[in-house]
Amino acid sequence: MDRREFIQTSVWTGLACLVDFDRAFAAGQNDKSVGKPWRGWKKGQFQVHFIYTGVAESMFYIFPDGTTMLLDCGDHNAIGRGKLAVPVLPNPDRHAGEWIARYVQRVNPSGSDVDYMMLSHYHSDHAGCSTFYASKDRRDEQDYFLSGFSQAAESLNFGKAFDRSWPTYDDPIPINDESDGGTVGHMKRFYEYMQKHRGMQMEKFKLGAVNQIAMLKNPSEYKNFSVRNICANGSIAYPDGTVKDLYKDRIAKEHPKTLNENGMSLGMIFTYGEFKFYTAGDFSDKWKLPDGAEYEIEDAIADACEKVNVAKINHHGHYSMPRKLIEALQARVYVSCVWDQLHNVAPVMERLADRSIYPDDRIICPEIFPNERREEDAGKIWMSDINKDSFDGGHIILNVEPDGKRYSITYLTADDESMTVKSVIEFNSR
Template sequence: MKGKQYRTAARYTGLTMRIWIGALLLLSAAFGQRIGEPLPGWTPGTLDIHQINTGRGNSALLIFPDGASMLIDAGDGGFLPPRGTAPRPDASRGPGEWIARYARHMLAHDASPAIDYAYLTHFHSDHMGAPGPNAKTARGGYKLTGITEVAEYIPIRKMIDRGWPDYNYPAPLEDGMMKNYRAFLAWQRAHNGMQIERLHPGRNDQIVLPRDPGKYPNFEVRNIAANGEVWTGVAMNTRARFPRMEDLPSNERPTENMCSLAIRVSYGKFDYFTGGDMPGVRRWETPVWNDVETPVAQSVGPVEVSLLNHHGNRDSQNAFFLASLRPRVLIIPVWSSDHPGYDVLDRIYSQRIYPGPRDVFATNMLEANRLVIGELLGRLKSSQGHVVVRVDPGGATFRVIILDDAAETFRVKAVFGPYESR
């Protein structure tokens, strides 16, 4: 009798194990992130956030649940090694072309891939590109660099920035970089029908699902800040945080970083924040309004994932900002040996600022950083590669996937999660 009971129990144990193994295999097949294999493509209902690593500045590709796309920044700047990171995958193409090729691959669900929305957080070369002496010239006469190079290889339907149409805040923007960008806009508008808009803080109807909005009512892109105008958190109301420009000496006007755009992308319980290079740690006796992070944090609230402001530079991620957002996952877009600052990383990992676990991922990390910062960098979950946040349909759970950036294999190096959205 005991033998029969043992054999029955063994059969049930074996059956249970087979069920568990089968379930795991099904989950693996469903989510498809197998180590060493190419990342499976986007599927309907999924929100993908790709922090693309070219080694030359910021760029992120978002694929919305309805399959539409948004590109945030397309940097082509920074320093060469050893102070800066090396171009990824290599220097055989410009960063804008690499970004466009990445986007075309990830948007393969479209018969004719295009960027539905592209927006620049602010006007610095590591976020938009700047014309160099060796830059190629487009048919429109402008130089190909950063965002202008992206559009040469994949169409951009709508461009959003902080300055359209006059580009005169906080003072006229007339350097060579801006003249090249404005020539690009004018030509694209005239010849390709590109739409151009200024980002309006407070609104949640400027960046929307253009293909099937009714199917995903719990998806929203909320404009948080631009040019010091910050959403209050109520309806579409905003408040100007900067003084009037006519009341300020020219050397005390807001910096370009202070004018950065910020948005929050929400999908069910999942929230993602990105805020360009906005600062939050004031220097010396500067006025309170130089801290942009604090009023932004008051309106954003807790998020699951946050891209570090200003690459984690020393003037960013103040304690109030971190305590308000309490991100479970933080992503550092690195291209320089001062990304991130030691104090910034110390605040990020501080359990006094906000309790609970957090995982930090970096697109790159230079040896100089490792030598100076030391053991804190040993806590990074990843320090090389494209960082992909894949949010499951409905937004209740998400994963972080690291892709090889040494070639266009899009090979999965590591998978973290699933994480539960709050």
């Protein structure tokens, strides 16, 4: 089966789509671009680059008109996890913020100029911090740490930043500057410096907004592209315009000094014609109700979601993605950002692969699924849904063609900066 035949046979029909992904893997590895440098972005394509470093999460977006956004750019001591660490690629000689910036410069149609940056939530693996950094100096008479976003900004120019709680940092309760290795205080200093010295604009993420994250270069040419903000700060915005505050009653009764930052994550659904993509930070929060039942915040998110073609797995696949959310998304491709052996744990993979939730075939694409995990999970039925090109680690590119009728998943080597293609699997949208 060649690539063209695979595309034709993989059209979604009705509820069922039974594609033999072993043949898909083979077709992807025999694609004519395999072994060659990635060909780059073309006008009209929507791309999401899942950048692998082994220590952080980061995604670079290129909208159809060339507008760009860096969503998350973390750095933390993942190597300190010892046996739980995954390979750091290309190597540990540079910190993650620099590797990420170098990757962006290679793929960005505007070079070092990035229109937007967005932090999904205040954790160091998504933002950087003041306790694990490449270097520090004195700027504006205070310590300034080059870590994550702030290190990337040494070579990238950000036009505007979206933040979940700026400028008051008290939504839904005041945020502790020193939590998670000082990530909040670190980002405050970074924002202040960038506004004062680099002219970066700041804007609070607007829950429920459509196209707050808008195309800037030629939006009128791509009217079928949109971004819907579905969650922020523990609240969910539904398509009918209503908003559900999941923490209001809990805050009123318990008066907590802190909340699980994962539950504050920002989330969006991107639509491009017939194509849809879901992403929502590190959701994994839950708590006990008075009757003893567990309340899953992701169940509430499910009510705000719709069927999508591709979904980023919440919280790196670490005890996330409950049945109700999987049933709502019914994705054909699940992508996971990985920096630990405890990501993509077996119970999550079992649910993602469960055909009783929805019957359509699917493929699970982690940035890496290392040898230790393959040995531990050998023989599990769901292993057949894992993209084999994840075994050694790599960057992943989601590429959506104009009007969203076709999309592809490309693995690039992360062993070096050659951008060499490992495989390409193409799909037709629903």
